[in-house]
Amino acid sequence: MPKVISGKVERIENFSSKYVTARNIDVWLPENYSTKTKYAVLYMHDGQMLYDPEMSWNKQAWNVDDVASELIKSEKTKPFIIVGIWNGGLTRHPDYFPQKPFENLAQKDKDTIVGQLQKAGRTKEIFQPKSDNYLKFIVEELKPFIDKKYSVYKDRNNTFIAGSSMGGLISMYAICEYPKVFGGAACLSTHWPGTFTLDNNPIPNAFLNYLKNNLPNPKNHKIYFDTGDQTLDALYPEIQKKADAIMKEKGYDSKNWTTGYFPGESHTETSWNKRLNIPLEFLLNKN
Numbered sequence: 001m002p003k004v005i006s007g008k009v010e011r012i013e014n015f016s017s018k019y020v021t022a023r024n025i026d027v028w029l030p031e032n033y034s035t036k037t038k039y040a041v042l043y044m045h046d047g048q049m050l051y052d053p054e055m056s057w058n059k060q061a062w063n064v065d066d067v068a069s070e071l072i073k074s075e076k077t078k079p080f081i082i083v084g085i086w087n088g089g090l091t092r093h094p095d096y097f098p099q100k101p102f103e104n105l106a107q108k109d110k111d112t113i114v115g116q117l118q119k120a121g122r123t124k125e126i127f128q129p130k131s132d133n134y135l136k137f138i139v140e141e142l143k144p145f146i147d148k149k150y151s152v153y154k155d156r157n158n159t160f161i162a163g164s165s166m167g168g169l170i171s172m173y174a175i176c177e178y179p180k181v182f183g184g185a186a187c188l189s190t191h192w193p194g195t196f197t198l199d200n201n202p203i204p205n206a207f208l209n210y211l212k213n214n215l216p217n218p219k220n221h222k223i224y225f226d227t228g229d230q231t232l233d234a235l236y237p238e239i240q241k242k243a244d245a246i247m248k249e250k251g252y253d254s255k256n257w258t259t260g261y262f263p264g265e266s267h268t269e270t271s272w273n274k275r276l277n278i279p280l281e282f283l284l285n286k287n
Contacts, residue, residue, distance in 0.1 A: 002052030002061075006069035007031050009051060009084075017141050019133040021091055025142065026051065026084040027150070028065055030072050033081070035151045040080035040284055042068075043138060045096065045163035045170060047084030049269055060269035067276045076277075077284035078158075083146055085138070093122050096166035097129040097194060098173040101206040109202040116195035135174055139181050155183075156220065160283050162186035164272050165232070168225075169194070172211065175223065179216035186224040186279035188272050189232070192239040196232075204239045211246055218252045224279040225258075228265030237261065258282055 002009055012025040026047050033039075044050055044064065053061040064082055071077040088095055102110065114127045138161075147154045161171045161182050168190035175185040194203035215223075225243060227236040240259060247257050260278060265271040 002026065002050075002055050004028065004051050004065040005063070006065055007033065009065075012145075015142065015145075017137045019137040019141070020095060020130070021088045023086040023088055024048070025086065027146070028068070028082040028084065029150075030069060030079060030081065033151075037079060037151060039150070039152045040078050040158035040160065041083060041143075041146060041150075041152050042080050042280070042284070043083045043085060043142075043159075043161045045085055045087060045167035046092075047086040050082070050084045053269075056269070058269070061273070062269050062276060063273050064276065067273065067280065071277060071280055071284070075286070076281050078286050080158075080160075080284055081150060081152060083142070085142070091130065093117070093166060094128060094130040095134040096163075096170040097127075097131055098169055098207060098210065099129040099131045100177075101203070101210040102129050102194075104210075105202060105206055109206075112200060113195060113203055116197055116201065120196040122195075131170055131173060132177075134170065135177055138174070139178055143181070156180060157183045160184040160186070162188070162279065162283075164188040164269075165191045165267065169207070172207075172223070172225075175216055175221060176211070176214040179221060183220065184222040184224075184283035186283060188224075188226050188275075188279065189228060189236065189267055190225055190240070190243075191232075191236075192243070193235050196235075198235055208239070208242055208246060211243060212250070215246070215250045215252075218250065218256045222256045222283055223247070223252065224260075224282050226260035226262060226275065226279070228262045228267065228271055230264060230266035232267035233265065233271075 014022040168187035171185040
């Protein structure tokens with residue numbers, strides 16, 4: 001089990017699903033969690049990277065328990081629990097890759113994406129996103145389980161989703177596909193390229209078009225984006241600027257959307273930990 005600085009983690013082992021491969025769910029409960037209180041819920045992807053650097057593949061973690069505890073204690077946010085959804089390892093890229101934008105591509109563009117992912121070693125087969133099923137798993141199977149087991153609010157205004165990189169992409173996709181379920185999404189270092197090159201890559205524009213056509217109503221949704229400019233994050237700033245223009249065009253402003261630019265920051269859990277308080281405060285403030 002991951003060690004946490006504050007609160008406690010309860011694991012649901014090998015949560016089985018008819019939509020995705022079975023995976024662990026690590027639920028963090030804040031200090032003094034009580035059934036007499038109702039909590040908001042933050043769903044986070046890449047659950048094995050959230051709490052304990054000693055247990056992650058690269059010895060880094062988001063340390064979300066530290067950040068969340070501090071925000072709750074100082075009353076900068078409402079009380080909330082975190083549902084850390086482990087990624088499926090080999091299935092991570094297809095689980096997190098927004099499916100509808102990919103499926104709307106011409107065949108030659110799909111072939112280009114598949115070739116780029118094969119070259120990057122992300123797939124040996126013909127790549128096929130499975131993110132519609134991944135979101136069904138969260139919305140139809142995991143959320144009802146969490147709502148029943150824990151003392152939580154079930155409504156959109158208290159249900160949030162967050163992740164980084166491919167986890168940022170799937171968080172964007174989740175709030176667009178399920179605007180009645182999720183009231184806010186935090187998309188850190190969003191992996192707009194989908195593959196690992198910007199050369200001859202049709203998917204960033206497909207993602208941006210999808211965003212333009214499917215953004216939920218700004219009146220009752222909040223969206224956070226950000227990017228660094230080092231390592232893999234160097235691919236993102238120009239695409240993020242286009243996404244920002246779409247947000248403005250669709251009526252989002254500083255009340256319900258923010259994009260952070262972090263020069264010098266790289267594509268690592270250490271970088272995301274440093275700024276995680278910003279999206280959490282933005283999404284989960286007490287207003």
